[in-house]
Amino acid sequence: MDADQDRPLTGGDAPPIIRIRGVTRRFGGTTALDGVDLDIGRGEFFCLLGASGSGKTTLLRAIAGLETLDSGTITVDGDDMTGWPAYRRPVNMMFQSYALFPHLSVEKNVAFGLQEERRPRGEIRERVQETLDLLEMGALGARKPHQLSGGQRQRVALARALVKRPKILLLDEPLAALDKKLRERAQAELVSLRERIGITFVVVTHDQEEAIGMASRIALMRDGKLVQVGQPRDLYDAPSSRYVADFFGAANLFAGTVAGVTGGIATVDSGEAGADLRALCDGQSAGAAVTVMVRPEHIRLARARPAHANAMTARVGALSFLGSFYACELTLPTGKSVRARLSPLEFEAAGRPAQGDESHVWWEPAAARMLSQ
């Protein structure tokens, strides 16, 4: 997660390259985008993340000019895009299905956009070759899309958008159509490609791991609204709500009421946990209804009851070895189930628990977060 620090962020005082204000889009009775406000910085690798139907693709298409807005404005590099048709906007899109022209060769697909700009023939040939070479597709220019593998098609789609030298590249689920192995490589390539060419990437994905792995910042969307915007680490460590905590990886959530706060650590009376929980306080005061979130990797197991805060007895349920870690399902006396993720070392230290054993769970108060919603 230290790699986060190297990724470009929206640069302090520099004006954002995309400024989205009050953007609303309705389809019949459903509201696909509901008053979205968002700034995306120059050179960012920005992820729009959300479940299907959250409005993320509609927002991407709105930036591209492929959706008309019911209200709100989108500004790209200082120009208000309202009334600009897609064919005039300085942005290009890579479609989820790639949308390669099946009747045109790879070269002609890539040349399409430059021909529309009425560039001289020589320049078109040069830039097409240059872009295909950049994506290691230089030798396949004469092929038709149906003669390419999925990974090669993805590169052609990228080349076709990049050759226009857009200010912003929009990518709709760029990795969804690739198989798992290829996906991991393509993900790393997208990140390094953005670094080499330096333009802003806006990527739509439904996969939180993909978003964490690529993005400088993430906007999590739900029902046409932004739920939380921030760096991957912010969303993972400090989710603003139960929804975000749940969406970003596994989370153990305990509802409760703040009993008191001392030294930045709150004591939460949680019926679900059947105990008083200690968690890092985020400004909540006594009496507030909160949710305590603990990530599975922060749950510790001990054979004997430890003399720590947040210690509870628990019965070991399903246990599976997943290579680099053990996934363990435990049940508290209240019936609440707790998910833990143990490294093989922790697993040994906990005395190799087996299904049905009585064990003890605990976690550091600093590893527990309090969510107000």
Next chain:
Amino acid sequence: MNGGTGAARKIVLGFPLGWMLLFTLLPALVVLAISFTEKRLGAPPFTPLLVPGEGLLPDLNASGDNYALIFSDSLYIQAFAGSIRIAAVSALITLLIAYPMAYALARVRTGLRTPLLVLVVLPFWTSFLIRVYAWSSLLNSNGVINTLLLDTGLIAEPLPLLNTEFAVHLGIVYSYLPFMVLPIYAVLERLDWTLLDAASDLGAKPARAFFRVTLPLSMPGIVAGLLLVFIPALGEFIIPDLLGGSDTLMVGPVLWNEFFGNNDWPLAAALAMLLLVAVLVPAALVYRLARRAEVAT
């Protein structure tokens, strides 16, 4: 593959093959044979192609006179030229009318599609002959159209609509429109409309996107539609007979007249064979052009 399915396979493949041999190739060969005989009085009204010879094998009594006559008489040449011109022009007019219809059918919301498609094929529920005949009464000098125009004072004299080449074009376009609409619709219905989003995103205005993406991708439907209209229009008999005038020369009526009027089966057979060639040549040409376009682009 075992014997049982092998036999089943032979039957399945053999049936259409046998059908084509029996009802398409064999009759065509009979017509070809008759085209090399000579007219005579009697039954059948043509000389036998094979006559008993000196040896065991019969002698061939073939004559190319019918073909020679056709190529030497300008009437026949003009009839062929007229057929080709009228069929080609009608096919193109049909395309211009059918393409927007097919496009609208493919883009309209799904609930409306089936009723609209039914409307396209609805005319087929009435006999072809009756529909063409209906046009002749519509176009008549005291038909509905002329009467309406006269009554509203738009014209003083009835327009000569019937028995003109215009009426023939109208009849062909009207009669064969569904044959153009349906294959184009079939192609457009399967078209991935995201491709047009992509074209727009890459800087193509709607008209450019149409000519660079939609039109090339609808070529298979356009070619099929052109052939489906051109081929039957070329040999069309009813439409020129009912709607055409004395100056509308087409092969169909000429052939009909040789066969039934002059009882000249051999000459009619030779005309029929040439008509077949006239159909096959453009069909093969269009097919090859379409294939080449597919390879080249």
